[in-house]
Amino acid sequence: MTWLITGGAGYIGSHVVKAMTEAGEDVVVLDDLSTGNPARVPQGIVLERGTVLDRAFVDRVLREHSIDGIVHLAGKKQVAESVERPLYYYRENVQGLETLLEAAAEAGVTRFLFSSSASVYGMPDVDLVTEDTPCAPLSPYGETKLAGEWLVRAAGKAHAISTSCLRYFNVAGAATPELADTGVFNLVPMVFERIDAGAAPRIFGDDYATPDGTCIRDYIHVEDLADAHLAAARKLAEFSAAGEVRDLTLNIGRGEGVSVREMIGLIDEVTGNTVEATVTPRRPGDPAQVVACADLIHTELGWKARHEVRDMISSAWEGWNRKG
Structure with missing residues (x-):
């Protein structure tokens, strides 16, 4: 069988391509390259450049490559931008998904x-977030992910498609330096950028109801995340081979929280940074604590995270310096 990986030239997508191809899966990449980099796509893997909003283009790709499985990672993912441009996010993330599902x-x-994404949960008032924790997204981005899950499940039931929705938490690290995150939107690269500039890393609020007053998050190595995609894809293939139509909605995390202050301290140790972090006002909509319960994915797929937080930082730093 052949898998179509949308967004496969992006940071996370390229790691999924790597994991699946190294495991012997046949893949084709679809990416509009708005944020993706064609250099991330391994030699010999077909890259179809275009958008999932283009139905004729998607139809051709599915037909010409005899696609029977899709891993859909393409989309917009910046929370602040989604607040400023909600219509754009709904078009790219929801309408694009609808078009892809119709073609599929x-x-x-x-x-x-x-x-x-874990953003579907919003601001959960629990120590560990399970898949049954009520969803109440705080941003248009989170809303598009939740709406996307609804669409995927409904289409799966209506058209006999086995589906999986993977809710992952805070992604960091790199499998290889050339696949490292080059955007400056997540905590780790944001701190790296400040270090390069000789500026103080920023902590957005230190008055949360947490042990050190800063937000607590569950960080997952992107290589572990990619392995989870591979495991989920193979489980879907098993369902189809057995004539079953099922849905799996799963958290992907380590089940361990790390505060922003602790994370910056680890980054300082890895990078040798000596400029002390400064505290700035809270960002709107940041929950105090979001940590995954990862029991269900272990039960369903036999998957468990292997990498520690220091591994994430070290590999990300190596890639960051390669970029520079």
Whole structure:
């Protein structure tokens, strides 16, 4: 079978491509290259440049490559930008997904894996977030992910497509330096950028109801995340081979929280930074604590995170310096 990986030239997508191809899966990459880099796509892997909003283009790709499984990672993902441009985010993330699902159903695709996010939970008032924790997203980005899950499950039931929605938490690290995160939107690269500039790393609020007053997050190594995609894709293939139509909605995290202040302290140790972090006002919508319960994915897929936080920082730093 052949998997179509949308967004496969991006940071996370390229790691999924790497994991799946090294495991012997046949893949084709679809990416509009708005943020992706074609150099991330391994030699010999077909890269179709275009958008999932283009139905004729998607139809051709599915037909020409005999696609029977899709891993959908393409989309916009910046929370602050989504607040400023909600219509753009709904078009790119929801309308794009709708177009892709329509094409998939017509083409007879039987497996669909959707890249969701812990942002669907919003500000959960629990120590560990399970898949049954109520969803109450705080941003248009989170809303598009939750709406995307609804679409995926509904289409799966209606068109006999086995589906999986993977809700992953804070992603960091790199499998190889050339696949490192080059954007400056997440905590680790944001701190790296400040270090390079000789400026103090920033902590957005230190008055939260947490042990050190800073937000607590669950960090997952991107290589572990990619392995989880591979495991989920293969489970969907098992369902289809057995004639089953099922949905798996799963958290991907380590089940361990790290505060922003602790994370910056670890970054300082790895990079040798000596400029002390400064505290700035809170960012709107930042929950105090979001940590995954990762029991269900271990039960369903036998998957468990292997990398520690220091591994994430070290590999990300190596890639950051390579970029520079």
